Amino acid sequence: MKAASFDYVRAESKREVLQLLHEHGEDARVLAGGQSLMATLNMRLTQPKLVIDINRVEELNRIRNERGHLAVGAAVRQVQLTDRAELAREVPLLAKALPWIGHFQTRNRGTVCGSVAHADPSAEIPLCLVTLGGTVVLESLKGKRREVKAVDFFQGLLTTDRQPRELISEVRFPLAEDGADYHFQEIAMRHGDFALVALALCLRADGAHLGVGGVADRPVAQTLPLGDELPDALNTLAWSLGAQDDVHASAAYRRQLVRELGRRLIEEPSHARTR
Amino acid sequence: MRAPAEQRHAIELELNGETRHGSAEPRTQLCDFLRHDLGATGVHVGCEHGVCGACTVLVDGVASRSCLMLAVQADGRRVDTVESLARDDVMNDLQQAFSRHHALQCGFCTSGILMSCVEYLERVPEPDEAGVRDMLSGHLCRCTGYTGIVRAVLEVAGQRRTGESQQQALENRNDV
Numbered sequence: 264m265k266a267a268s269f270d271y272v273r274a275e276s277k278r279e280v281l282q283l284l285h286e287h288g289e290d291a292r293v294l295a296g297g298q299s300l301m302a303t304l305n306m307r308l309t310q311p312k313l314v315i316d317i318n319r320v321e322e323l324n325r326i327r328n329e330r331g332h333l334a335v336g337a338a339v340r341q342v343q344l345t346d347r348a349e350l351a352r353e354v355p356l357l358a359k360a361l362p363w364i365g366h367f368q369t370r371n372r373g374t375v376c377g378s379v380a381h382a383d384p385s386a387e388i389p390l391c392l393v394t395l396g397g398t399v400v401l402e403s404l405k406g407k408r409r410e411v412k413a414v415d416f417f418q419g420l421l422t423t424d425r426q427p428r429e430l431i432s433e434v435r436f437p438l439a440e441d442g443a444d445y446h447f448q449e450i451a452m453r454h455g456d457f458a459l460v461a462l463a464l465c466l467r468a469d470g471a472h473l474g475v476g477g478v479a480d481r482p483v484a485q486t487l488p489l490g491d492e493l494p495d496a497l498n499t500l501a502w503s504l505g506a507q508d509d510v511h512a513s514a515a516y517r518r519q520l521v522r523e524l525g526r527r528l529i530e531e532p533s534h535a536r537t538r
Numbered sequence: 539m540r541a542p543a544e545q546r547h548a549i550e551l552e553l554n555g556e557t558r559h560g561s562a563e564p565r566t567q568l569c570d571f572l573r574h575d576l577g578a579t580g581v582h583v584g585c586e587h588g589v590c591g592a593c594t595v596l597v598d599g600v601a602s603r604s605c606l607m608l609a610v611q612a613d614g615r616r617v618d619t620v621e622s623l624a625r626d627d628v629m630n631d632l633q634q635a636f637s638r639h640h641a642l643q644c645g646f647c648t649s650g651i652l653m654s655c656v657e658y659l660e661r662v663p664e665p666d667e668a669g670v671r672d673m674l675s676g677h678l679c680r681c682t683g684y685t686g687i688v689r690a691v692l693e694v695a696g697q698r699r700t701g702e703s704q705q706q707a708l709e710n711r712n713d714v
Contacts (some may be wrong), residue, residue, distance in 0.1 A: 297608075312543075454672060
């Protein structure tokens with residue numbers, strides 16, 4: 264299908280973006296990589312009056328390693344992180360998760376913050392952000408700059424804490440902890456499809472912090488005990504997610520994936536498939 | 539730059555090495571602009587939501603879904619479509635390998651796949667089969683089962699490494 268008509272502004276600065284969001288609020292949508300927004304525009308699932316293109320706003324296209332986190336600006340594409348050699352040391356979980364996101368052709372344009380803004384329950388970047396305890400930075404023209412914990416930011420299917428006049432100016436991933444290992448795994452119908460179940464793991468000596476995507480209406484992370492108590496803890500986690508049947512998989516199959524993939528990822532992480 | 543909805547806006551871009559001018563409403567997808575206004579009908583439009591990969595073109599050398607870009611976003615950019623591959627009516631090495639290996643049947647998906655391959659082989663000059671198949675996961679082909687495509691891509695990668703491709707292309711000039 265073709266998108267309904269809208270006004271278009273190619274913004275030159277962050278201030279211009281904030282000004283336009285202030286004036287137009289809910290009638291405006293921010294266009295970054297377009298890998299989700301353009302599809303919903305074409306299908307007329309969203310029909311904004313104004314599209315604000317941030318692709319040429321240089322000040323939003325920055326990656327900074329500072330004060331214990333990696334800050335990724337609103338216009339930074341996924342491929343920019345894939346190409347960042349230090350990422351495997353800085354945020355190893357993200358380095359392992361990136362190849363699972365869509366396809367290289369979509370990672371070429373798709374942005375990190377765009378995926379966070381879209382808040383698809385099966386998306387890999389929101390899952391990593393929640394699992395690592397990252398934050399989302401929101402800015403508006405008149406309001407205060409807010410830094411929201413990822414776990415509070417994602418509120419449900421395509422629903423977030425972002426207010427209509429706010430821009431997600433960056434997201435912050437905590438840097439790797441000493442002594443922790445990070446692993447990522449997912450099952451989809453085919454390479455690059457939406458995950459039936461996606462798992463992000465931060466493995467510490469005294470426990471496993473496991474994030475699950477694709478099952479609940481948002482990514483969920485929990486710390487699980489290691490050893491004999493693990494199977495029961497995984498089972499409780501699997502049931503707590505409120506899995507539902509859909510055309511791709513039954514709720515029971517999703518729970519089984521959480522239990523079995525979760526156990527394998529925690530107990531035999533070196534056997535995890537990579538992409 | 540402000541572009542009101544119902545008006546057409548001037549766009550200048552470099553298409554396959556030539557400077558081209560046109561105009562489009564803000565909502566016009568890049569793929570439709572390339573086909574209808576600039577005549578680049580090698581760009582095929584399939585699903586229009588970024589899943590099938592048929593409309594893949596290079597934007598500033600990077601494989602991108604042209605259904606997920608607005609025409610106005612391509613203003614000032616360099617765009618390459620499948621029309622850029624052949625020289626003097628001779629198909630390039632990749633196109634010739636696709637022909638040899640029956641890497642297409644109906645051909646609808648082919649132009650998008652070729653453009654992905656162009657960037658992929660620049661980024662990954664020594665791919666293995668798993669890598670090629672991962673690259674192809676961004677494209678839907680309902681005819682081939684992908685086997686011929688994988689063979690063609692791996693063969694061209696090998697030829698380019700050994701520098702045979704130029705010679706091969708000349709030798710095949712009369713065969714194709």
